[in-house]
Amino acid sequence: MTAPALPDLRTADVVDLTRALCDIPSVSGEEGPLADAIEAALAGLPHLEVLRDGDAVVARTQLGRERRAVVAGHIDTVPVAGNLPSELRTVDGEEVLWGRGSVDMLGGVAVALHLAARLTAPAWDVTWVFYDNEEVEAERNGLGRLSRNHPQWLDADFAVLGEPSNGGIEGGCNGTLRVSVTTAGRAAHSARAWRGVNAIHLAAPILTRLAEYQPRSVEVDGLVYREGLSAVGISGGIAGNVVPDSCEVLVNYRFAPASSLAEAEAHVREVLAGYDVTVVDGAAGARPGLDAPGVGDFIAAVGRVTGGGPAPKYGWTDVARFAALGVPAVNFGPGDPSLAHADDEHCPTDQIRDCASALEAWLTEGAP
Structure with missing residues (x-):
């Protein structure tokens, strides 16, 4: 079977390249063929050093610039839902690329x-990171693996993660x-419910506290997070005729x-004082990171x-992994995040081109 290949990165239109990427299925855990295609496409570019760890591919310039930027993105998608191969369609008078992965990411x-491929002598040294397994459990995340196995590959002054952000x-x-918040009752036959203690009923005050909770809006470095x-x-419950003796409420x-x-x-x-609370996971x-050196130029270019x-x-993304490494990072990519994982996932083609233009303007401003 012939391995999939990408068009020549130096000459391909960025929308055509997006279609080619989408049309190589890369559901989490099955990114190998796409990682192979990316590595092969980058390997022929003399201005880049190309590295690989599993199905994560890293390419970087070594120009001796004073500053280094990372531009990163995950290559896996959620499972296909009848939305491949990709198509160009018109939605509300706008040309969009329709198909799995067009938005995320x-x-x-x-x-x-x-x-x-295009930026052979940018103003920043740039590390381009394409990693696997973002859409699944955290321990499989390819960026996390890179940070453990090769943290020096991610050294930078600033990072841009291409997660969909509507081009902003x-x-x-x-x-x-x-x-997990649990309550404990006493089991009984539901025909003699007074002999038991209903653990689901005991959870009602938990739900009331959550329903009445007033979430905060917190300003952090000039941005307000809700x-x-x-x-x-x-x-909870084991049968239709048994008063349940345990109940679990999962809270995020x-x-x-x-x-x-x-x-x-x-x-x-x-908030949940008086109840048995167990941490399931967290990040x-x-x-x-908008006050990092050079970021003002990025904001202006965009x-x-x-x-x-x-x-x-508002959602959690892998910018937090860069922050943990001491690298300030932002999300910037084409596509409406509300369409990520949707069966009708689609991205305006103008957004793809605009994101490319903005990043190119930023990375080349002041270049020798």
């Missing part, structure tokens, strides 16, 4: 590959914490990057193309 990957800058990200504390699951807290993971846990325990957020300014990122 092969449009951003295409922008990075397009520029990696989204600084940092909220943190996330999931906890928090949220929500019940996202509830389970999205917290502003001004708080640490420990502070977020303490807040949740305070700290990332501050915006603003000239899109006309917009920075906004907060």
